[in-house]
Amino acid sequence: MMAVAVKHPKKRHYRQRAHSNPLSDHSFEYPVSPDTMDWSVIYPNFKPEDRVRFCDVGCGYGGLVVTLSTLYPDKFMVGFEIRVKVSDYVNDRFKALRLENPVYGNAGVIRTNAMKYLPNFFRKGQLEKLFILYPDPHFKRCKHKWRIVSEGLLAEYAYVLAEGGLVYTVSDVKEVHDWMVKHFTEFPLFERYTPGPEDKAAQALIGTTEEGKKVIRNNGESWTAIFRRVTDPQQQ
Amino acid sequence: RSGKNAENVEYQTFKNYFKRIYLRLAMALVHAIHDGSGYLIAIGRELYKLPSSGAMEKVASCGEVPPGVSDCEGEAFISGIATCKEGIVTCSNNKLLESWTWQGTRTANAVAVKRPTALRISPSDGRVVVSDKAGDAYSFSLPSLDDRRYLLGHVSVIMDCILTRDGRYIVTADRDEKVRVSHYPNCYNVHSYLLGHTEFVHRVVQTGNTTLATIGGDERLMLWDLQSSTVTATIQLDQLFSTLTALPSTHFLLLSSPTTLSLLSAKDLSHLHTVPVEGTVVSVASREDGEIVVLTKESILRYSVSPDGLTCTPVEVCEGVVWGDVRVSSQPERKKPAGNKGFEAYYERKRKRIEDETAKAEAKVCVS
Numbered sequence: 001m002m003a004v005a006v007k008h009p010k011k012r013h014y015r016q017r018a019h020s021n022p023l024s025d026h027s028f029e030y031p032v033s034p035d036t037m038d039w040s041v042i043y044p045n046f047k048p049e050d051r052v053r054f055c056d057v058g059c060g061y062g063g064l065v066v067t068l069s070t071l072y073p074d075k076f077m078v079g080f081e082i083r084v085k086v087s088d089y090v091n092d093r094f095k096a097l098r099l100e101n102p103v104y105g106n107a108g109v110i111r112t113n114a115m116k117y118l119p120n121f122f123r124k125g126q127l128e129k130l131f132i133l134y135p136d137p138h139f140k141r142c143k144h145k146w147r148i149v150s151e152g153l154l155a156e157y158a159y160v161l162a163e164g165g166l167v168y169t170v171s172d173v174k175e176v177h178d179w180m181v182k183h184f185t186e187f188p189l190f191e192r193y194t195p196g197p198e199d200k201a202a203q204a205l206i207g208t209t210e211e212g213k214k215v216i217r218n219n220g221e222s223w224t225a226i227f228r229r230v231t232d233p234q235q236q
Numbered sequence: 237r238s239g240k241n242a243e244n245v246e247y248q249t250f251k252n253y254f255k256r257i258y259l260r261l262a263m264a265l266v267h268a269i270h271d272g273s274g275y276l277i278a279i280g281r282e283l284y285k286l287p288s289s290g291a292m293e294k295v296a297s298c299g300e301v302p303p304g305v306s307d308c309e310g311e312a313f314i315s316g317i318a319t320c321k322e323g324i325v326t327c328s329n330n331k332l333l334e335s336w337t338w339q340g341t342r343t344a345n346a347v348a349v350k351r352p353t354a355l356r357i358s359p360s361d362g363r364v365v366v367s368d369k370a371g372d373a374y375s376f377s378l379p380s381l382d383d384r385r386y387l388l389g390h391v392s393v394i395m396d397c398i399l400t401r402d403g404r405y406i407v408t409a410d411r412d413e414k415v416r417v418s419h420y421p422n423c424y425n426v427h428s429y430l431l432g433h434t435e436f437v438h439r440v441v442q443t444g445n446t447t448l449a450t451i452g453g454d455e456r457l458m459l460w461d462l463q464s465s466t467v468t469a470t471i472q473l474d475q476l477f478s479t480l481t482a483l484p485s486t487h488f489l490l491l492s493s494p495t496t497l498s499l500l501s502a503k504d505l506s507h508l509h510t511v512p513v514e515g516t517v518v519s520v521a522s523r524e525d526g527e528i529v530v531l532t533k534e535s536i537l538r539y540s541v542s543p544d545g546l547t548c549t550p551v552e553v554c555e556g557v558v559w560g561d562v563r564v565s566s567q568p569e570r571k572k573p574a575g576n577k578g579f580e581a582y583y584e585r586k587r588k589r590i591e592d593e594t595a596k597a598e599a600k601v602c603v604s
Contacts, residue, residue, distance in 0.1 A: 013589065022391075032413075033431035084579040088586075116391050116412050119429040145370075152372065152389020155418070159426040188424055234422040 008096045011061065014089035019136060020082045022115045022146055030117045037121055042108035043076055044098075052076045052122070054201075055160075056131040057114045057148060062090035063209035064133060066097065069107035071200045075128075077107050078121075080114040087111035115153060118160050125162040129201060132180070133170045134211040149180045151187070158189040161229040166193065170205050170224045172215045177223035184227045193228040202226060263329075266531040267317035268521040270357075275521055275529050276324065277536065278314035279557055283326060283336075286529065286536070292554040296340040299328035307347045308332050316355030318364060322379055325364045327352040333366065335379045346381035349374060354396050360403030361421060367397035367408060373423070387423040390416065395438040405462070407448060409437035415450055417462065428465035432458055439480040441489075443502045449489055451480045457491070457505060471505045479520045486526040488541060492517045497530065497539070497546060509545050513537070534559045 031037035040046040054072070056064050059079025068077055081087040090109040097104040110121070135148045144150075149169075157167060167184065171177040184190045195202045206212045206222050215222050265278040274287035276295070283295045299312030308330040316327040323343065324336040331348040333355075350368040357364055363375040363385075371390035377383040392411040399406055399420060405427060406420045415430035415437055435453030443449050446462040455476055459469040477491040482502065489505070491498040494517050498510040515532030522528040526541040529551070536551040 013586070032434060033429075084582060088582075119414065120431065124426075124428065150389070151386065152391070155388060155424045155426050158424070159429075188422070232419075232422060232425045235419070235425065 006096045006099045009089050009092040011089065014061075014085040016083045016085040022082060022113050022148075028112050028117070030112055030120045032120070034119075034121060034123045034126070039076070042078065042110065044105055046076065050076060051126055052078050053127060054078070054129040054131070055080060055114075055118075055122070055127055056133070058082070058132065058135060059090065059109060060134075061086060061210045062093055062109060063212070064131060064204065065090070065107045065109065066093070066104070067204050067208040068201060069104050071204060073103055073106060075106060079107075079109040080112050081109055082111070082113050084111060115148065118156050122160040124159055125165075127160050128162060128165050130157055130161060130165070130167045131201075132167065133205065133209055134172060134215075135169075135176065135180075137171075137173050137176045139175075147179075149183050151183060154183060154187045154190065158187070158229055163229055163231055165229045166195070166201075167227045167229070168201060168205060168224070169226070170212070170222055172211070172220050172222045174221075174223060177225065181225050184225070188233055189229060190227040191230050193226050195226055263313040264518050264531050264533075265314060265317060266519045266521040266529050266536075267319065268523050268529070270319045271321075272523050272525070276317050276319065277529075277531060278317060278326070279559070280313050281328070282557070283314065283317075283324075283340075284554065284557070286551065292536075292551065294340075294554065294556065295324070296326075296336055296342070298326045298334055299330060299332055301330065301332060302345060305332075305345070305347060310351065316352055316366075318355045318357045320357045320362060320378070322362075325355060325357065325378065325381075327355045327366065333364070333376065333381055335364075335381055343379045344381040346376055346384070349384075353394055354398075356397060356399050358399050358403055358406075358420065359401060360399075365397065365399060365406065367394040369393050371410060373397060373406065373408060375421070387421075388416075388418055390414070395436060396440045398440050398442060400442055400462070401445070407440050409440045409450060409452075411436040413437060413452065413454075415440060415448075415460075417465070430458075430460045430465060430467075432456075432467050432470065441480055441482040443482045443484060443487075443489065447502075449480060449482065449502065451477055451491070457489075457500070459502075459505065469505050478517070481520050481522045481528065483522045483524070483526050483528070483541060485524045486541065488526070490520065490522065490528060490541070492520045492530070499541065499546065508543065511546050511548075 053075045054077035056079040059065050059081050065079040087109050094108055138146045169180045185192055205224055263280055267276045277284045277286055281297055281299045283298055284292050285295050286292045298314050301308045310330045312328050312330045314326050315329045318325045327333045331351055333346045333348055335343045348366050350370040352366045352368050354367045362378055364378055365375045367373040371392050371394055373387040375385050375387055390410040394408050394410050396409045405417050406423055407417050409415045413433045417427045419425045419427055433452040433454055437450050437452040439451045441449050448460045451457050455473045457471050457473055458467055461468050477493050479492045481490040487502045489500045489502045496510050496512050499508040515535055517530055517532055519531040528539045530537045538549045538551050539546045
């Protein structure tokens with residue numbers, strides 16, 4: 001019997017405009033609370049006591065999540081993507097990958113708005129790693145409130161991350177990198193952190209995503225910054 | 237398509253797409269004074285005091301923008317009141333914050349960043365806390381109303397905000413069904429999220445030392461335990477109530493709609509009484525001991541609350557009150573849209589594309 005070659009999705013069928021208003025109600029489906037979320041629809045082998053530990057906020061076409069899936073086979077990880085077609089592409093990509101190799105059963109994507117619904121999906125201190133790669137710069141002043149890194153949202157990131165958990169940020173726009181560094185370092189619950197060579201995620205940051213590969217192709221530069229979630233200095 | 241028919245179809249689609257319900261933005265408020273000595277009543281721009289015993293008298297006129305102050309826009313009626321030993325703080329719809337002595341002299345003013353939605357005084361440090369339409373909360377020092385500090389931010393409108401009685405937490409409820417409990421004053425540290433409502437949450441009250449009650453657009457009343465951050469009781473109401481008030485020492489909860497008052501037990505949410513109110517209820521405030529004052533569009537009513545029921549005594553209004561100022565303006569508060577037709581078309585096209593591709597592949601196999 002001839003083996004059927006698995007058909008991988010082609011990006012040209014999933015093109016979508018890069019910007020989507022995160023402040024409007026796009027009619028997402030999301031759980032009322034983390035306890036009511038059924039993760040087994042995304043991960044076929046998910047048991048009730050398992051927990052998702054890594055989240056890629058704005059995972060785009062899924063490059064990082066696919067790479068991390070093989071680097072951390074014992075961890076469950078998810079990408080959040082707000083755009084319909086792009087998240088559909090990642091879904092189809094994982095379906096195809098899993099047919100070839102079941103090891104990809106620990107990674108998946110959810111179409112949702114990370115700015116609004118992180119606490120709906122994750123319990124306090126549940127995540128070990130959070131990824132913010134090549135976030136949309138939203139240069140105009142009137143669009144600053146669409147930015148994924150802001151003083152208000154940092155409190156939510158600190159909430160879903162465990163103490164000692166890490167946030168990985170990358171950008172090819174120096175202004176955005178400086179903005180993220182400033183906000184994270186000024187926030188009492190984060191401090192700048194340099195991981196050692198054993199941190200496989202840090203090594204995988206630049207060359208694995210579609211955005212990252214495009215930056216390399218165009219001879220551009222990427223800046224990375226990693227931050228660790230620390231104990232509240234003001235808490236008794 | 238043209239003419240009248242087209243308009244009707246579009247209007248119907250629009251109406252169904254956004255199920256709008258209206259929470260009335262009242263241009264009048266009643267607020268119970270912190271020490272139980274009476275109430276402050278705001279009608280339009282005028283602030284009055286109603287003592288426990290004695291006649292109602294005018295305190296001040298608010299909302300007048302001082303010369304040289306910019307950024308105030310909108311109609312100037314009082315939208316929030318807070319009180320403490322040192323004096324009174326008011327916020328107006330035109331974003332003006334003002335602090336007053338009990339005698340009615342203005343001590344300071346400031347302009348809020350965006351239109352305020354709730355005004356509270358923090359028990360721990362005596363600062364005034366303001367939540368706004370942009371989803372942010374700030375605190376200002378009293379009585380000078382300077383030293384503005386950013387406290388926290390939600391992604392959508394903060395519809396109600398309270399400080400817990402021990403001053404340790406700030407609870408903010410937003411339009412995205414979330415109730416966030418953050419430490420105070422280190423509000424960057426979120427203590428927990430109280431998740432359970434399926435529509436916007438527009439009222440939060442503290443019912444006991446560690447318990448909160450909330451109502452929302454899903455017409456549910458929910459009781460929460462602060463320490464475990466879990467729901468302890470829920471009931472499905474039959475309508476959207478505009479206000480929720482707690483009478484802690486009596487273990488009662490009071491819900492008001494424009495025409496009725498309903499009394500419930502705060503322990504098990506059992507329904508005790510519902511009484512009709514003459515006039516349209518605009519605002520309700522309660523004292524610890526079980527007395528409540530209800531402000532309607534044309535009267536002020538005092539109720540004494542007991543397990544047997546609510547007894548009403550109208551209050552004699554002082555001279556100079558202009559009831560015409562109490563126009564209730566409709567403020568649309570959108571429930572989540574019923575469904576986005578946008579991506580259904582995408583999935584339909586995708587399904588067709590896959591069908592065509594499989595058909596072509598099969599045709600090739602047949603030929604070869």
